[in-house]
Amino acid sequence: MKHRSLLLKLLSALLVFGAWEIAGRIPVSFAFPTFLESMQALLAMTLDGRIFVAYAETLKPLVVGIVISAVFGISLGLWTGLSQRFDWLFSPVFIVMQAAPLAALIPLLVMAYGIGLTSKVFVVCIMAMPVIVLNTSGAVRNTPSSIKEMATSFLARDRDVILKIIIPAASPVIFSGLRLGISAGFIGAILAELKITPTGVGDIITYSRSIADYPSMYAAIFSIIALAVVFLNLLERFENFLFAGNNRGYASD
């Protein structure tokens, strides 16, 4: 995994896009454009600036929601992981949140918070937060006891144990929770734009479909997936920057 070569990545992309192109040419469905048509539509949207206007709108609830989810999610996760009492208090809430069918709750959110930014941020948070909280608390609880004991024997205070042992030890799982949470947040942001009010990228998807401009619709979907992939890659870089020894196995294995 350490040296995923560029060549293999390109090959993988080629296979997927090639299959898409072939499926579009057969065609599998009247509503399924080829890869090249979709890319042309994406280029057109980029040139006339429509896509940037759309993202300016979509990124607002997405970024706000993800920042809230990450900050509160990790703090709540640490808290529930460190204290059994808070675990009993909070964990059920997030387990219910994770299991709840979000689309069915959207009308409730709209009634409570209207059709504006607030509701959309809520949708992103409901999607992103539970997995971040649950992963963080699980990781904190599973810190190897031998390194905690080691820190204690070398005179660590409680603060040192949390900052220098528990958080770094939990960081791989915290980051995998963040990755899952953020991809769920992307889904939430689009879902909000499809279900609450059509704005931004959700608007391009809805509108293009209604006028049967399928290449544009798929171009919008493609762009959001591409953005999510880029973002998750950046997150991985950030993790490797913060915890250089992380993705290389454990000392005791």
Place this chain on the structure above:
Amino acid sequence: MAMHQIEKSYDNLQVVVPPADVAQSAVSVRNVSKGYGNVEALRDLSLEFPRGQLTSLLGPSGCGKTTLLKIIAGLLKADSGDVEVNGVKVAGPGPDRAFVFQDFALLPWANVMRNVAFGLELRGIAKSEREAIAEKYIKNVGLAGFERSYPHELSGGMRQRVGLARALSVDAQVLLLDEPFSAVDEQNRRKFQEDMLELVQKEKKTFIFVTHSIEEAVYVSDQIAVLLPRPSRVSEVIRPTSFRHKDAANIRRDPEYLDIIDRIWASLRNYVE
């Protein structure tokens, strides 16, 4: 050769019992008891650990030797009884003791340098100063050149050298080693044992060494405390006399070395399931 031996052991005698100071115990364990629920791990155990020497706690598994070591370290509380280190009662972990763990307990996200300096980092010593100290001990344990390696890039033996360097770098008078070589392969273990002998000579620290290997205990120890289980107690304390100052390669052929191993095995064999 014979003359030389006598001289040596005479020197040694002076070191062990300096005339001015009679009570030369670095660590004293007095009437310590400890139970886990219904299981009695230690009952009324007393033992003295002479300063500057290596004492092994040897016994079958379940005899409470690791429990005793962790009580001395202050990681566990005794139900009753006292542990004194240099005449001061132990109430918790202290700067006078350093621990070497059976499973190494290294930080996987930190390189060798940071792992070795971690004890000093927790004491708030400035980075440049603690790295200078760590560097010295990394060299002493034979890991020079691996300062920037991560634990997973090292073999088991090298990992435990990191654990040892970390314990040495905080400069505690008492080193507590919990089966330090049990997760290390046989050849590395032998090398390690030879290095231990040198280390005890050079560092002038008190070593308390938990092991379940009879050969290892006899090979490295100035004093061997044989512990027996159910209930845990010190069955005997053995002090090898004749081979301690032979060079490392000849100890394993010494008749006294072999006799002691036989004697310990004879008393332990009944307790091995």
